[in-house]
Amino acid sequence: MKSVVLDSTELSSDFLCAGLKFQLLDHMFHESWLSVFVPASVFEETVANHARQTMALQTATRKLSEDRRRHGLGGMESAEEEGFEYRSYLVDRLERLSITVLPWPDVTHQELVARAVSRKPPFDEKGGGYRDSLVWADAVQLAASGRQVALVSSDKAFAGSDGTLAPALQDE
Numbered sequence: 001m002k003s004v005v006l007d008s009t010e011l012s013s014d015f016l017c018a019g020l021k022f023q024l025l026d027h028m029f030h031e032s033w034l035s036v037f038v039p040a041s042v043f044e045e046t047v048a049n050h051a052r053q054t055m056a057l058q059t060a061t062r063k064l065s066e067d068r069r070r071h072g073l074g075g076m077e078s079a080e081e082e083g084f085e086y087r088s089y090l091v092d093r094l095e096r097l098s099i100t101v102l103p104w105p106d107v108t109h110q111e112l113v114a115r116a117v118s119r120k121p122p123f124d125e126k127g128g129g130y131r132d133s134l135v136w137a138d139a140v141q142l143a144a145s146g147r148q149v150a151l152v153s154s155d156k157a158f159a160g161s162d163g164t165l166a167p168a169l170q171d172e
Contacts, residue, residue: 007153041134105137122157
């Protein structure tokens with residue numbers, strides 16, 4: 001069975017999971033030959049990204065309303081959504097799309113620290129890459145269980161200089 005692991009770059013670019021790639025997943029009968037997964041760390045990162053971007057939009061909307069009033073154009077009606085619980089929405093949407101949120105990977109702090117201090121991808125030269133390393137651990141665990149795994153990400157942390165999977169990750 002083929003397995004697709006979605007990184008936060010894929011979810012955060014379409015918070016409602018309603019764009020073309022998600023529409024295709026919704027219309028595909030994929031349960032027998034394709035499984036789609038979202039790591040727990042990606043789920044949490046997406047929820048946090050949504051909250052940050054929502055706050056930024058609300059601040060920008062308030063500022064625009066103030067600017068409109070100063071120019072005599074009148075304020076704008078509040079565009080803020082009261083009661084929209086994104087976490088619940090995302091859980092429901094992923095379930096409807098038959099996308100499984102993976103449990104936290106079985107990786108030790110010692111393994112992550114060893115990877116970080118050696119700057120092994122997906123850690124970068126500055127030692128950043130903790131969340132990406134959790135995503136990678138999920139991909140490796142799925143592969144170790146005999147699945148063919150495709151990691152879908154726009155994140156350069158997983159890429160080699162030629163744009164394919166980083167050589168250090170290919171070895172794993």
